[in-house]
Amino acid sequence: MQIDRTLKKVSGLGAIQGQELGFGNVFSDHMLVREWVNGEWGQPMITPRAPIPVEPSALGIHYGQSVFEGLKAYRGSQDQTLRLFRPDRNAARLEASSTRLCIPTLSTEEFIECICQLVAADAEWVPREREHALYVRPMVFASEGHLAVRPASRYQLVITTAPVAPYFSSRSRALRLKAESRFTRAAPGGTGSAKTSGNYAPTLRPMAAAAEEGFDQILWLDAQEHAFAEEAGQMNIFFRIGDEVVTPELSGTILPGVTRESVLTLLEDWGIKASTRRISMTELLEASDDGSLLEIFGAGTAAVIASVASISHLGHEITAAPVSGDSLGGRLREALLGIQYGEIADPHNWVRLVS
Ligand SMILES: *Cc1c(COP(=O)(O)O)cnc(C)c1O
Numbered sequence: 001m002q003i004d005r006t007l008k009k010v011s012g013l014g015a016i017q018g019q020e021l022g023f024g025n026v027f028s029d030h031m032l033v034r035e036w037v038n039g040e041w042g043q044p045m046i047t048p049r050a051p052i053p054v055e056p057s058a059l060g061i062h063y064g065q066s067v068f069e070g071l072k073a074y075r076g077s078q079d080q081t082l083r084l085f086r087p088d089r090n091a092a093r094l095e096a097s098s099t100r101l102c103i104p105t106l107s108t109e110e111f112i113e114c115i116c117q118l119v120a121a122d123a124e125w126v127p128r129e130r131e132h133a134l135y136v137r138p139m140v141f142a143s144e145g146h147l148a149v150r151p152a153s154r155y156q157l158v159i160t161t162a163p164v165a166p167y168f169s170s171r172s173r174a175l176r177l178k179a180e181s182r183f184t185r186a187a188p189g190g191t192g193s194a195k196t197s198g199n200y201a202p203t204l205r206p207m208a209a210a211a212e213e214g215f216d217q218i219l220w221l222d223a224q225e226h227a228f229a230e231e232a233g234q235m236n237i238f239f240r241i242g243d244e245v246v247t248p249e250l251s252g253t254i255l256p257g258v259t260r261e262s263v264l265t266l267l268e269d270w271g272i273k274a275s276t277r278r279i280s281m282t283e284l285l286e287a288s289d290d291g292s293l294l295e296i297f298g299a300g301t302a303a304v305i306a307s308v309a310s311i312s313h314l315g316h317e318i319t320a321a322p323v324s325g326d327s328l329g330g331r332l333r334e335a336l337l338g339i340q341y342g343e344i345a346d347p348h349n350w351v352r353l354v355s
Helices: 059-063 087-100 108-121 201-212 258-269 281-289 328-340
Strands: 030-037 045-048 066-068 071-075 082-085 133-142 155-164 175-180 217-221 229-232 235-241 244-247 273-276 293-300 304-313 316-319 351-353
Touching: 030 108, 045 108, 059 133, 066 087, 071 108, 082 108, 082 328, 087 108, 087 133, 087 258, 108 133, 108 155, 175 201, 175 229, 201 217, 235 258, 235 281, 235 328, 244 258, 258 273, 258 293, 258 304, 258 328, 281 293, 281 304, 281 316, 293 316, 293 328, 304 328
Parallel strands: 175 217, 175 304, 244 273
Antiparallel strands: 030 045, 030 155, 066 133, 071 082, 071 133, 082 351, 133 155, 217 229, 229 235, 235 244, 235 293, 293 304, 304 316
């Protein structure tokens, strides 16, 4: 696939020195755009990052026919080589999300090629510090202007990148979650398993309320009974109960995280029993009370593994017993980072080099 390139004459990298990267405060020099029109994808173009003209009646903005992805490019600790982590899984998920939203799909190889070339164009933007990375945000939205609620005839793929600092630093304290008993994120038959724009704005108000009550994140519960744990904000949730690790099964209301899948594979590699099943708040409360709830952690590309201290549910506190020695969450975090930064073996061929 031929990708047109118009590169910036002077990089903006010099201008951001000393600026707080945070997570999305700063964007790199280039973006990739590609249009879908007349039933096919046109040629991708890498251009200087700039605002894109949007048709005011674009179906993507009005009705939310839009999907996105999130992955990172890492700079090897020793070899400085740029790596992507399982981009084929992001490609597969983008395809599944697109299919759910009647959006045209891209082949896995084209998706990866677009990202590799864009990251290569902004290679200098991939941070040198460990746990920092270049976040890659592909998105596809319906760009045709119309009023009817129907699939659009034009779409735009836009890929932008942003150098980011750790989402939560390894030194930050464990999170406090509020189990949300009123609002829901996803219902059976809905779009919970798709990374689609419409799933996120409805979480803003419950998240703001939780933050006002002093919580860091929400633990979403099932929509029907508000009785089962589903997801922690934009992370998948794991519980270590006794000698077993459990995470909710992919039932259609849970986002199939690449980190989640990788954690399950690592646990299997290590001979640790891991199950995917429904987990009730009653079970968690009992495990908390009898001391068998040993760890709670969230998993996602942005945060890698984020330790959770407690979950507040209808006036009850679910807390993980303080771990002595190394936590499993910490071990998983180090294994994932080790593979991503090229420090340890990659037995499952998860890494794709940017070349
Ligand atoms: C993206 C996302 C995740 C994490 O997925 P990863 O592929 O591990 O980054 C989990 N939950 C939600 C709701 C998400 O949007």
